Amino acid sequence: MIEALFSVLSKRFGQIESPLERIVFVQFLSTLAIGVLSCFFGLVAAYSALLGGAISLLPAYILLRRYNKLPVGDDSGLKQAVTAELVRLSLSVTLFIATFVLVERLNVLFFFGTFIGTQFIFLVVPVAQANRLRNRYRKGISS
Amino acid sequence: MEQSLILIAGGILMGLGAIGSGVGIGMLGGKYLEGVARQPELQPMLMTQLFISLALVDAVPIIAVGISLYMIFAL
Numbered sequence: 055m056i057e058a059l060f061s062v063l064s065k066r067f068g069q070i071e072s073p074l075e076r077i078v079f080v081q082f083l084s085t086l087a088i089g090v091l092s093c094f095f096g097l098v099a100a101y102s103a104l105l106g107g108a109i110s111l112l113p114a115y116i117l118l119r120r121y122n123k124l125p126v127g128d129d130s131g132l133k134q135a136v137t138a139e140l141v142r143l144s145l146s147v148t149l150f151i152a153t154f155v156l157v158e159r160l161n162v163l164f165f166f167g168t169f170i171g172t173q174f175i176f177l178v179v180p181v182a183q184a185n186r187l188r189n190r191y192r193k194g195i196s197s
Numbered sequence: 198m199e200q201s202l203i204l205i206a207g208g209i210l211m212g213l214g215a216i217g218s219g220v221g222i223g224m225l226g227g228k229y230l231e232g233v234a235r236q237p238e239l240q241p242m243l244m245t246q247l248f249i250s251l252a253l254v255d256a257v258p259i260i261a262v263g264i265s266l267y268m269i270f271a272l
Binding site for chain 1: 222226229230244245247248249251252253255256258259260262263264266267270271
């Protein structure tokens with residue numbers, strides 16, 4: 055069952071063309087996976103991990119939507135990018151404040167662990183893709 | 198006294214993160230403009246890379262902001 059799920063997910067991942075969309079997809083999956091694994095440590099750990107992932111995922115999704123709205127060949131790219139980053143930052147701060155004020159019992163380790171882990175997916179996915187391309191290129195040269 | 202020290206620490210944490218990301222985003226934007234000025238036909242590809250790099254550069258100060266907000270609101 056896990057193998058079937060893995061093959062479906064990898065097929066879906068291969069169908070996504072936009073690199074940013076791939077990153078958000080991996081963030082979503084890893085948030086779910088960490089949330090499920092955190093259930094072994096208790097309910098508080100599980101929802102703390104899911105909250106941390108959601109705080110990372112929602113601003114990234116907003117960034118993705120803004121990126122998808124850009125018309126091709128538009129020359130206001132830098133302005134759009136900086137505006138999207140500002141929106142992302144302010145949304146993150148709002149979500150953090152809402153979490154710390156509204157949620158009374160929070161497992162800080164799982165919360166920040168998931169948040170930091172999902173933030174670094176922005177680094178991991180492009181590096182993994184670049185490595186895969188490099189390996190494919192090397193295989194093409196050697197054969 | 199302790200609360201004011203926590204507030205000062207949170208402010209320093211946010212400020213140092215903001216300095217680093219400001220320098221990083223400035224360099225990224227400058228290089229992006231240089232690249233588009235040299236080869237305008239590569240603009241869509243550079244735009245994608247810019248978005249990903251901006252998100253990565255912004256990740257560290259957002260983490261710093263998160264930890265400092267935790268210190269301010271939850272400690």
